[in-house]
Amino acid sequence: MEIGEEALVAQQQVVRLQALLEASRQLHSTIEIDEVVRIALEIVVRELELDGAFFTTFPQSYGDVPPALQASMSGDAAKAAETALDQPLLRFALCDKGGAQFTELIVLLPPERVLDLDETDFLESLAVQASVAIENARFHERALQWQRVESDLAAARQVQLSLIPQEMPEIPNYALSARSVTCYEVGGDYLDIVSMPSGETVIVVADVAGKGLASALMGTSFRSALRAMVQAGLSLLEIATKINLLHYGEGDEARRRYVTGILFRLDPITHTLEAVNAGHTSAFLVAADGALTMIKASGTPFGLLPFSSYVPETFSLSPGMRLLVYTDGMTEVFCGDDEFGESRLLETFLECGQLTPDDVLDRIWQTLGEFSDGQEQSDDMTALVLFRNASWRQLSMDQPRRYLEIQIPSSLGSEKIAMNTAAEVARSMGFAEDRIEDLKTAIAEACINAMEHGNKLDETLPVGVILSTGDDSLEVRVVDTGTGPPEHTAAPDIDKKMHEEETPRGMGMFLIESLMDEAEWVSSPCTGSYARMVIRLKPD
Amino acid sequence: MADKVTQVKVEKVPSESGTPITVLRFTGDITSASKAAVLGTFQGLPADAKRILLDFSGVDYLNSSGIALVIQLMIAASKGGQKVQTFGLKPHFIKVFTMVGITRYTALHPDEKTACAAFAG
Numbered sequence: 001m002e003i004g005e006e007a008l009v010a011q012q013q014v015v016r017l018q019a020l021l022e023a024s025r026q027l028h029s030t031i032e033i034d035e036v037v038r039i040a041l042e043i044v045v046r047e048l049e050l051d052g053a054f055f056t057t058f059p060q061s062y063g064d065v066p067p068a069l070q071a072s073m074s075g076d077a078a079k080a081a082e083t084a085l086d087q088p089l090l091r092f093a094l095c096d097k098g099g100a101q102f103t104e105l106i107v108l109l110p111p112e113r114v115l116d117l118d119e120t121d122f123l124e125s126l127a128v129q130a131s132v133a134i135e136n137a138r139f140h141e142r143a144l145q146w147q148r149v150e151s152d153l154a155a156a157r158q159v160q161l162s163l164i165p166q167e168m169p170e171i172p173n174y175a176l177s178a179r180s181v182t183c184y185e186v187g188g189d190y191l192d193i194v195s196m197p198s199g200e201t202v203i204v205v206a207d208v209a210g211k212g213l214a215s216a217l218m219g220t221s222f223r224s225a226l227r228a229m230v231q232a233g234l235s236l237l238e239i240a241t242k243i244n245l246l247h248y249g250e251g252d253e254a255r256r257r258y259v260t261g262i263l264f265r266l267d268p269i270t271h272t273l274e275a276v277n278a279g280h281t282s283a284f285l286v287a288a289d290g291a292l293t294m295i296k297a298s299g300t301p302f303g304l305l306p307f308s309s310y311v312p313e314t315f316s317l318s319p320g321m322r323l324l325v326y327t328d329g330m331t332e333v334f335c336g337d338d339e340f341g342e343s344r345l346l347e348t349f350l351e352c353g354q355l356t357p358d359d360v361l362d363r364i365w366q367t368l369g370e371f372s373d374g375q376e377q378s379d380d381m382t383a384l385v386l387f388r389n390a391s392w393r394q395l396s397m398d399q400p401r402r403y404l405e406i407q408i409p410s411s412l413g414s415e416k417i418a419m420n421t422a423a424e425v426a427r428s429m430g431f432a433e434d435r436i437e438d439l440k441t442a443i444a445e446a447c448i449n450a451m452e453h454g455n456k457l458d459e460t461l462p463v464g465v466i467l468s469t470g471d472d473s474l475e476v477r478v479v480d481t482g483t484g485p486p487e488h489t490a491a492p493d494i495d496k497k498m499h500e501e502e503t504p505r506g507m508g509m510f511l512i513e514s515l516m517d518e519a520e521w522v523s524s525p526c527t528g529s530y531a532r533m534v535i536r537l538k539p540d
Numbered sequence: 541m542a543d544k545v546t547q548v549k550v551e552k553v554p555s556e557s558g559t560p561i562t563v564l565r566f567t568g569d570i571t572s573a574s575k576a577a578v579l580g581t582f583q584g585l586p587a588d589a590k591r592i593l594l595d596f597s598g599v600d601y602l603n604s605s606g607i608a609l610v611i612q613l614m615i616a617a618s619k620g621g622q623k624v625q626t627f628g629l630k631p632h633f634i635k636v637f638t639m640v641g642i643t644r645y646t647a648l649h650p651d652e653k654t655a656c657a658a659f660a661g
Contacts, residue, residue, distance in 0.1 A: 412571065412572060412573065413571070413573075415603075416601070434631065434632065437630075437632035438632070441603070441632070441636065444601075444603050445603065445604055448603065448604075448605070492640050492641065493641075494611075494640060494641030494642060494644055494645065495641075495644070497611050497615075498611070498614065498615055498618065498645055500615060503608075504608035504609075504611040504612050504615075505604065505605060505608040507604040507607060507608070507640055508604045510639075510640070511604060511636065511639065511640075514639050
C-alpha cells in the first residue's frame with residue numbers, strides 16, 4: 001500500500017472511530033429504552049449508508065425494512081424468512097453482562113453492497129455499546145417499576161397502620177395498651193378494639209398465616225367481616241362460627257392463609273371477660289395474687305376447616321387482674337437456635353407486676369431485644385395488655401364523664417359507704433341537699449336489694465357501685481353477682497299493708513323509681529345484674 | 541360503717557285531757573336490724589297505753605326495712621285500739637312516708653306539742 005493510501009485509510013479509521021465515539025455518546029445520552037433503540041438504528045443506517053436496520057425484540061425499525069421481514073425475524077420463523085428473502089443482511093448479537101443474548105441487530109445491505117472489515121468492526125462495536133445502553137435503560141425501567149411497588153407498599157403500610165386502633169379507649173376501671181410491629185412493610189397480624197354502645201369492649205388479636213402483603217390483604221378482609229359481625233351484636237360464639245365458615249368459603253388461597261385469633265368481650269360493669277380462642281396462642285390471665293389462668297384454644301384456626309366447635313369461656317375479673325394476649329411472633333424470637341418461647345414470655349409478664357400496661361409492653365419488647373441481641377425479627381409481633389385497676393380510680397378531670405367505682409361487702413349497713421360517697425360526688429356537682437337525700441335513699445335501697453337478693457347476704461360477694469358523672473347528671477350502677485333483680489313489685493298499697501294483705505316490706509324499687517329521674521334493672525344471668533339510676537341537676 | 545344501733549327511750553307525758561301519752565323516742569338508725577327496738581319496745585308497753593307518740597327527731601337514717609317496722613307497729617297499734625301520732629321526721633323522710641302512704645294512718649307533726657294536741661282531736 002502506498003503511503004498516500006495508508007494515510008487515507010488511517011484518516012478513514014479516525015473518522016470511523018470518531019463516529020463510533022459520537023454514536024456511543026448519543027446512545028448513552030438517554031436512559032429511555034425506546035430512545036436508545038431509535039438512536040442505535042439511525043446511526044447504523046446513516047453512518048454506513050445501509051438500507052435499513054431493526055432489533056429482533058423491539059418493534060422500532062429505521063430505513064427501508066419490509067414489515068414482513070421484521071415480523072418473521074422477530075418470531076420463531078426467523079431462519080426461514082432469512083432464507084426466503086433475496087436481500088443480504090447481517091446479524092449482530094446483543095448480550096447482557098452475563099453473556100446471554102437478549103436481542104439481535106439486523107442490518108439490511110443495499111444490493112451488491114459488501115461491508116469491509118472496518119465497517120463490520122464498527123457495527124460490532126456499536127452493538128456492544130447498544131447492549132450496554134439498552135441494559136442500563138432496562139435497569140432504569142425496573143428501578144422505576146420498583147419505586148412504584150415501594151410507593152404502593154408504603155401506601156399499604158399507611159392504610160394498615162390507620163386500621164390499627166389509634167388510641168386506647170377509656171374503659172372505666174381498666175387500663176389497656178397494645179402494640180403491633182410488622183416484619184415487612186405490611187404484616188398479617190390483626191389487632192382491633194371495638195367499643196360497643198352497651199359500654200362493653202370487643203378486643204381481637206389475630207394472626208394470618210404467612211407474612212407480608214398477601215397476609216395483610218387477607219387480614220383486612222378478615223377485619224371487615226369481623227367488625228360487621230361485632231356491630232351486628234352477635235355473640236362471640238356466633239362470630240367465631242360464622243367467620244370460620246366465611247373464611248373457609250373464600251377458597252383455597254384463603255384456606256392456605258387461615259387465621260388464628262382470640263376474641264374477647266369485656267363488660268366493665270360486671271367485670272366479666274368472655275373469650276373464644278380459635279387456634280391462637282394461649283393468653284395469660286393473672287390474678288392479683290399471682291394465680292395464672294391460661295386461655296387456651298378451644299377450636300381450630302378460622303378458615304382451616306369447614307366446621308368448628310368453639311367453646312366460649314367467661315372469666316370474672318377481680319381487682320388487679322392482668323391479661324396478656326399476643327401473636328406467635330412474640331415467642332418465636334431466636335437467639336441462635338434458642339427460641340424465646342411461651343414460658344419466658346410469661347416469666348417476663350409476671351415480673352412486670354403492677355407496671356402500667358404501656359410499661360409492661362416496653363419491658364417485654366426490651367427483654368425480647370436483649371434475648372435476640374438485636375437480631376432482625378422474622379415474624380410480625382403483636383401484644384395487648386389489659387389491667388383491671390387494683391382499686392377504684394377516678395379518671396382525669398378533663399374527661400367528658402368521670403367514673404368512680406367502689407365495692408362494698410354484702411353486709412347490711414355497708415350501703416352507707418356508697419350513700420356517703422355518692423352524696424359527696426353529688427354535692428361537688430352542685431346538687432341541692434334535698435336531691436342528695438333522694439339519691440342517698442335510692443342508693444341505699446339498691447344496695448340492700450343487691451346484698452339481699454343478688455348476693456344472698458354472702459359477705460364474700462361484693463356489691464359494686466359505679467358513679468358516672470356527666471355535665472348535668474349523675475348515673476349510678478349498683479352491681480351484684482346474682483341472676484337478676486327481685487320481681488318488680490307494683491307501688492306499695494298502704495291499705496293492704498295495714499290489713500296484712502301485703503308484706504310490709506317491698507318498697508325499695510318503688511322508692512328508687514319515685515326518687516330518681518331514671519331507673520332500670522338489668523338482668524344478666526351469666527355475668528351479674530345491676531340497677532341503673534340517673535339523677536339530673538335539672539329534672540325533666 | 542355499720543348501722544348505728546337503734547336506741548329507744550319510753551316516756552310518759554301528761555296530756556291536757558288527762559290521759560297520759562306514751563312517747564317512744566328513737567335515736568340512731570331504723571333498719572331491718574331495729575326489730576327489737578321498734579316492735580319489741582312497743583309490744584312491751586302496758587295495755588293501758590292507748591296514746592302512742594313516735595319521736596323520730598334523733599333518727600338519721602331510715603330505710604324501707606325500717607319503714608316496714610313502723611308499719612308493723614301501726615298494725616299492732618290498730619289491733620290494740622291505740623292511736624299513733626308521729627313527729628320529728630326530717631323533711632326527706634316526711635317525703636318518703638308520704639310517698640308510701642303512711643300518712644293515711646298517722647299524722648306527721650312538726651313538733652311534739654302539735655303532736656300531743658292532736659290526740660285530743
